[in-house]
Amino acid sequence: xxxxxxxxxxxxxxxxxxxxxxxxxxxxxxxxxxxxxxxxxxxxxxxxxxxxxxxxxxxxxxxxxxxxxxxxxxxxxxxxxxxxxxxxxxxxxxxxxxxxxxxxxxxxxxxxxxxxxxxxxxxxxxxxxxxxxxxxxxxxxxxxxxxxxxxxxxxxxxxxxxxxxxxxxxxxxxxxxxxxxxxxxxxxxxxxxxxxxxxxxxxxxxxxxxxxxxxxxxxxxxxxxxxxxxxxxxxxxxxxxxxxxxxxxxxxxxxxxxxxxxxxxxxxxxxxxxxxxxxxxxxxxxxxxxxxxxxxxxxxxxxxxxxxxxxxxxxxxxxxxxxxxxxxxxxxxxxxxxxxxxxxxxxxxxxxxxxxxxxxxxxxxxxxxxxxxxxxxxxxxxxxxxxxxxxxxxxxxxxxxxxxxxxxxxxxxxxxxxxxxxxxxxxxxxxxx
Amino acid sequence: xxxxxxxxxxxxxxxxxxxxxxxxxxxxxxxxxxxxxxxxxxxxxxxxxxxxxxxxxxxxxxxxxxxxxxxxxxxxxxxxxxxxxxxxxxxxxxxxxxxxxxxxxxxxxxxxxxxxxxxxxxxxxxxxxxxxxxxxxxxxxxxxxxxxxxxxx
Numbered sequence: 290x291x292x293x294x295x296x297x298x299x300x301x302x303x304x305x306x307x308x309x310x311x312x313x314x315x316x317x318x319x320x321x322x323x324x325x326x327x328x329x330x331x332x333x334x335x336x337x338x339x340x341x342x343x344x345x346x347x348x349x350x351x352x353x354x355x356x357x358x359x360x361x362x363x364x365x366x367x368x369x370x371x372x373x374x375x376x377x378x379x380x381x382x383x384x385x386x387x388x389x390x391x392x393x394x395x396x397x398x399x400x401x402x403x404x405x406x407x408x409x410x411x412x413x414x415x416x417x418x419x420x421x422x423x424x425x426x427x428x429x430x431x432x433x434x435x436x437x438x439x440x441x442x443x444x445x446x447x448x449x450x451x452x453x454x455x456x457x458x459x460x461x462x463x464x465x466x467x468x469x470x471x472x473x474x475x476x477x478x479x480x481x482x483x484x485x486x487x488x489x490x491x492x493x494x495x496x497x498x499x500x501x502x503x504x505x506x507x508x509x510x511x512x513x514x515x516x517x518x519x520x521x522x523x524x525x526x527x528x529x530x531x532x533x534x535x536x537x538x539x540x541x542x543x544x545x546x547x548x549x550x551x552x553x554x555x556x557x558x559x560x561x562x563x564x565x566x567x568x569x570x571x572x573x574x575x576x577x578x579x580x581x582x583x584x585x586x587x588x589x590x591x592x593x594x595x596x597x598x599x600x601x602x603x604x605x606x607x608x609x610x611x612x613x614x615x616x617x618x619x620x621x622x623x624x625x626x627x628x629x630x631x632x633x634x635x636x637x638x639x640x641x642x643x644x645x646x647x648x649x650x651x652x653x654x655x656x657x658x659x660x661x662x663x664x665x666x667x668x669x670x671x672x673x674x675x676x677x678x679x680x681x682x683x684x685x686x687x688x689x690x691x692x693x694x695x696x697x698x699x700x701x702x703x704x705x706x707x708x709x710x711x712x713x714x715x716x717x718x719x720x721x722x
Numbered sequence: 723x724x725x726x727x728x729x730x731x732x733x734x735x736x737x738x739x740x741x742x743x744x745x746x747x748x749x750x751x752x753x754x755x756x757x758x759x760x761x762x763x764x765x766x767x768x769x770x771x772x773x774x775x776x777x778x779x780x781x782x783x784x785x786x787x788x789x790x791x792x793x794x795x796x797x798x799x800x801x802x803x804x805x806x807x808x809x810x811x812x813x814x815x816x817x818x819x820x821x822x823x824x825x826x827x828x829x830x831x832x833x834x835x836x837x838x839x840x841x842x843x844x845x846x847x848x849x850x851x852x853x854x855x856x857x858x859x860x861x862x863x864x865x866x867x868x869x870x871x872x873x874x875x
Contacts, residue, residue: 291726292726292727292867293869295869299869300869303869303870303871304865304869305860307868307870307871307873307874308872308873309873310873310874313873331762332762335758335762338749338755339755340749340759341759341762341858342853342859342861343858343861344861350861350863355862355863356860358863359864359865359866362864362865363867369863369864369865370863370865537750542752543850544824544825544847544850546863546864549862549863549864550862553862
């Protein structure tokens, strides 16, 4: 008899946390501690050797952070997860565990600007090359693979291009070459899409966004599927004795959560971008209502997209939830259905007539829509990517990322839809100048 | 094979003497990891490996049939192809459970053990399952699949 598979609404509240053994506390305690006592010298030695599971130092693990890790692993249908201080820290954690000097990455061209910089500048400095390809074309990923390729990286829904990744097709390409597919699933959140179900091997999140959901707390997390064969010969770091950890062979010893153990014991431990317990606790408060919030984000965003499309001051609208989006079929296949329509998140983009200047006037005329660099808040957020989030890229890179000079990106919040439409309309009227 | 949470909980709660077939004396080997962990958590470990005289402070036997006292659970760290005779030995000595470790999946041995009335588990690690169900594994960020409002006792 198999164990019951609980729904996301239940996992979002319960996974990773049972009542506290010491006190009976129903809510998760915040273990605001750096260190933990050992029961004996033997116990200490066992912990350091990884012969027993426990906590030694909060840079490596912390019970409050662990609840967050298990909750996201459960929601993503993954085997294990490790948290980091931010989404970028989570990406760095995943990539610096997989890659070494001389390796190559095939990445989608439509990525968050910070990710592009990590791949094209920071990792490049350490001798890791990246090829950027059209994320909507699985054949482009295949054509870019090299013998030294060790990872494929993409976003489920590109930010802000909103291009949709065909996860299964790109996973097949990655697996045909014996490398893992790493998917940044920040924009859909695990409620709308679980990339592991489509073949992704690692999933990263900026929990700062929809998971936390309230714009209060930076956090990141890496989830592993537990299904990637790290012993296929391409990843000696997973199978050879670890020089950083007393000769432990991570894959052999820990099996299907070996990657997470290695990421924690070799990368997180050394580079130290650990998530604070208080931050993990705050993100968990948000995660409890993830399903309910995502439903409302999707309903509101669809109404906004339909409204903008009919507006005289808008030249174009892009929202994967609209039936005429070029990848709408893929969205329907990969994303959860909300109210009978494909749930495409709260993120949409549009062009204000009158180009750059009109776009700026629109943003500055908004009354309660917030002009800032974030997505996935309860509040509706707006920004002009070309001059902010993707400013570090040159124009060719911007276009490859799906950013045009007139584009406004909106993260539709949970305010009443009538009020959101009112603010959009009055700001658009004022954008005419 | 029955490996739902209640069954594994019952097995790991009731069976306290574990014969570890293929136990290595080298501290970084997975079998040593698992045996040391179980020993630290109150189980009696009986090493079975013709290569050693003692491991983890316990007398090491060349085969299951040499063990002069009862054994509850036979924990197998051998290749899948070699499990058959071990299962026969486990049945002969009156063990209550055949447990094949990670990557070990001998279906015939599993069927034989069940037919003889033993509990049988395949492709799981005693240490990982113990840590998952009795505490510890959740601290490593692993999805334990435990959903409960009961305070652990």
